[in-house]
Every structure is written in C-alpha cells, then in structure tokens.
Amino acid sequence: GENVEQHPSTLSVQEGDSAVIKCTYSDSASNYFPWYKQELGKRPQLIIDIRSNVGEKKDQRIAVTLNKTAKHFSLHITETQPEDSAVYFCAASLGANNLFFGTGTRLTVIP
C-alpha cells in the first residue's frame, strides 16, 4: 500500500511569516493529495486538494505544490495568523476511495 511521510511534526512561526509542511509518498500511482486542518477539539476539515495532473493550486493564503517526479507535495501558508494554529494532515490516494494519511504537523503561530 501507500506510505505517506510528513515533516516536520511541529512547527512554530511568527505571525505574518510563512509556513511550509512537506509530505512524501511512495506509490507513483497516487493521484489525489488533500490537506486537512484539525483545530483543537474539532474534526479534521479539508482545506485544499490537488490532483496529479496539476502542479500547483492556490486558494488565498494557502497553496499546495506537487512534484510527481520526486513524489512529494507541500502545503504553503503565507502571512500566517493565530487562527492558522492547528494540526495539519496530508494524505494521498492510490485509487478511487482510500486515503493514506501522514502523521500530522502541529503548527503554532506566535502572535
């Protein structure tokens, strides 16, 4: 099956700075890569996703890049705000249904 590794496990940034979280995957057949944000005590929620036919996708302060050759994808958050503080999970999908998750990154934005 697919193996997804996520780094770093914790990340602290000053408010206004950028944050980058990186994930690698093992199976070149994976074709869907979502990112989830989980605030303290709440459910994970999809914040952005990218499919294998696209190299980059942006949604306001959030962007995701995909390098299929190197089998890695990254989440970029610019102009970070305290409300960005959360645990972020990357995931990869081999086929139509199952997602394989990374172990999560706890992002802390320091005011």
Next chain:
Amino acid sequence: DVKVTQSSRYLVKRTGEKVFLECVQDMDHENMFWYRQDPGLGLRLIYFSYDVKMKEKGDIPEGYSVSREKKERFSLILESASTNQTSMYLCASSLSGLGRGNYGYTFGSGTRLTVV
C-alpha cells in the same frame, strides 16, 4: 449543517465491555471509514466500507469489528474493550471515486473513548 454525526462525544467504558460507536451521514456517501487518532501516530485506519453490508480491514483491525446494515450508518464495535483502545475515534465518509475521480473525506466530530 452537521453531515457526519457520531453518537457520543465522550465515552467511558470498563475493560471487557462490548462497546458500540455509531456514525451516521446524511450525504448519501457510498464510502465510510473508521480511524483512531493517537498523539504522534496520526490517523490510523481501522475498517472501511464501500457499500452496504460490505467491509474491509484497514491497518489496525485487531480487536474491532464493524457493521453497515444501512448506507447512512457505519458502526464500530469493540468486542471486549481494553485499555489500549483508549483513543479518539473518528468516522469519515466520502463519495465513491469509481468513475468520478477522488474525493476528500468529511469527518465526524470524534468520540473520545476511555477504557478503565
């Protein structure tokens, strides 16, 4: 606006008890999943189901079983609860990707189970 509902937010059970965790979705999703979430281990898949009465083992099925008698409901059963099953349990659902491409999950709010 809640689309995936887990029956209990917090649950305390005794060792050896049979425990039922219920999950209901109202989005007519074909796929449903049960994960457990532990610090440093991320989300680990216990069981999933692509259709009514269908179930597949995930990465850590030992000590668990599931039931899907109706499309909207997916139950996780701990046959004989043990302390190492103390965890946060998350249910999720998604549209079937067959012929339509991949879709993300919608998660429930989670059930924090403590086994004493």
